[in-house]
Amino acid sequence: MRDTHEIDFNDELLAWYDRNAREMPWRIGPADRSSGMRPDPYRVWLSEVMLQQTTVAAVRDYFLRFTSRWPTVESLAAAPDEQVMGEWAGLGYYARARNLLKCARVVVESHDGCFPDSHDELLNLPGIGPYTAAAIAAIAFDRPETVLDGNVERVVARLYDIHDPLPGSKPQLKQRAAALTPAVRPGDYAQAVMDLGATVCTPRSPACGICPMRTRCRSQAAGTQADLPRKTPKKPKPTRYGHVYITQTADGAMLLERRPDKGLLGGMLGWPGSEWSDAPSDTAPFASDWRVLPGEVRHTFTHFHLILQVWATSLPPGAAPEDMILLDKHAFRPSDLPTVMRKAFDLWRNQ
Template sequence: MRDGQSIETDIATTMLDWYDRHARDLPWRTSAAELNSGARPDPYRVWLSEIMLQQTTVAAVRDYFHRFTTRWPTVDDLAAAPDGAVMGEWAGLGYYARARNLLKCARIVAEEHGGRFPDRYDDLIALPGIGPYTAAAISAIAFDRPETVMDGNVERVAARLYDIHTPLPAAKSELKARAELLTPRLRPGDYAQAMMDLGATICTPKSPACGICPLQSPCAARRAGTAPELPRKMPKTAKPTRRGIVYLACRADGAWLMERRPDKGLLGGMLGWPGSDWKDGAAGAPPVSADWSTLAAEVRHTFTHFHLVLTVRTATVDMGCAPETGFFIPNRDFRPSELPTVMRKAFDLCRER
C-alpha cells in the first residue's frame, strides 16, 4: 500500500492531467497551451474575474467581464475611471461594496504598486476587497504560488473525497486542512482551477457524475454512497421581508430628484431615489411638497439577507421647488443604467405607468 503522501501526490497529478484535457474555456483564463508557449496569466484579469465571481455564477459574469476589460483593459485604466461609470457597468452584479472596493484596490495598485499586483498572499490580502480566498486564488493562478484555494466547489470536492460529514460552516477548517495536503508545488494555479472545474462540472451539488470523475477511485464518499448528501450544511433560516417607500420626483424641465446613499451599508455611495428606511411600517416623509401618486405595482427585490418590497410614489414638481433632501440631476446627465438594480426597477415602473 502506498503511504499517505504518495496518495495525495497521485491525486494532484491525476487532477492536472484531467485539467489539461478538460479545462473550461473562460475569458479570464490562460489555457495550458498558452502557458506552454510562454504566456503568463494577467494578474489584473485574474483579480477582476475573482472579484466578479464572488457569490455570482460564471454565466452571469462573462458579459460583465468582457465589458469591463474592453472599456478598461488594464488596472491603470480602471483606476482612472469615474466612480459613476464603474458603478454603472457593475449594476446588476449586486453586492455593490465589491464595486467600491474594486475601485479602491485598483487605485492603490496603480498609485502605490506602479500598476503591478503584488504576488504574495500577505500583500494581496492587505488590499481592499481581497479576502483569504481571493488572495490565495490570485497568488496561485496569476503567480503560480502554492496557495490552497478554497471556494464552494473545492469544499464540496474535499468533503466527498474524504467523506466528511461535519456540516458547513463548522467543517471549513477541516476541509482546508485536507485540501492543503493535496496542493502541489508544481503548477498550483492550474491545480486550483482544476479542482474548481471538477466541482463545477462533475462533482456538482446535485447528482454528481461519479462515473466519469477522475477521482472516483480514491473518493471515500463514492465508496460509502454518501456523495450526493455532502457537504452537509446547517439549515438556512427564512429571509425576512422588509418594506419601504421610494419617491420619484421629476421637475418640469425633466430633471430627476436623486440622493447619494451613505458610503457604508447597502448600495453605499450609489445614487438612488429618496425614500424611507427599509423597515416594516416605515413611512418616510416625501422629499418635497407635491401632489404625489402611488403606483399600483410594487418593486420586489431580494438581497442576501432579506426580501424587499418598495411602494413607488411619483410626482411632477415645480422648477422653483426646494427639496428637503437630495438634489436634481438634469435629464441630459441622468443615466438609468448606472442605477443599482433595485432603484432601476422603480424607475422602470414609473416609466411604464
C-alpha cells in the same frame, strides 16, 4: 510529506484539466500556460472580485465590458467613481465596487501598478480577503496557496466523505485541501479543482461516471456523494419594507440622490426613500402632489427580502430641491441604477 493518494490525485486531476479546462476571458488555458504565457494579475484580480457570490455566466459580459473600457489597473484607477459604479450595476454587493476602485488606486499609488505576488501582501489591499488573496497568488503567480471556494469545499467533502456540516467544517476542509495543493502547477491545479466542482462534481446529480476521481472518492464508494457537503440549516430571511419617491420634471429630468458610502448600495445613485424596516415612515422627501403607484417592488438581498412601495410626482423645471441630484433626460441612464432601484423605475415607467 504528502502521501501517494494525494500525489496521484494531483496528476490525474491536472491531466483531466489539460483536456477539459473551461475557456474564460480571464483565463490562460493549460496549453498556453505550458508554452510560456502568463496570466495578467489585473484580469485575475478583477475576475475574482466579480465572481464573489455569483456565477461565471453572470460575470462574463461584465468582465468583457470592464476590460474593454478599462484594460489596465491604471485606467481603472483613473476612472470616475460614478462610471465604475454604473458599469457594476446589476452585479450586486456594491461594497465590492467601491473596494475595487480603492484597490486599483492603492496598487497604482503604492505598488507602481504591479499587484503584489504573495498571499500576505495581497491581504493588505482593500477588498481582498483570504480566499481572493489565495486565488490571485495561485492563479496569477503560481504560488502553492490553498484556494477554497464552494466548488472546492464540495469536491473535498465528497472525496474524503466528510459529513460534518458547513460552515463548521471549513477548517477541516481547508486542511484536506491544503494537503492536496501541489508545489508544481498550483495555479492550474486551483483552476482544475474549481472546474471539477463546477462541471462534474456538481451540487445536484454529480456526474460520477465521468469523474476522473471516481476510483479515489470515498463518498462515491459509500454512496453518500449526493448528500455532501452537509450544511447547517439557515435561518429564514426576514422581510423589510420601504418607500421610494420618483420625481420627473416637466422637461424630462429625474431627481435622485447618492446613497451614503457605508451600508447597502453605498455610493450608488438611487431614488430618495425611507429606511428599510418592519414599519418604515412614508414621509416624502419634500412637499408635492405625491401618488402611490399600483403594485410593489420585491427584491432579495443576502440577509433579507425587501418590499418597496413606489410613489411618484412631477415638478416644473427649476423647482427641484437643491440638495438632490437632478439629471436631465440625456444624462439619466436607468442602467446606472442598482437593480432594486431599476425595478422601481420600471414600475414607474410602466404605470
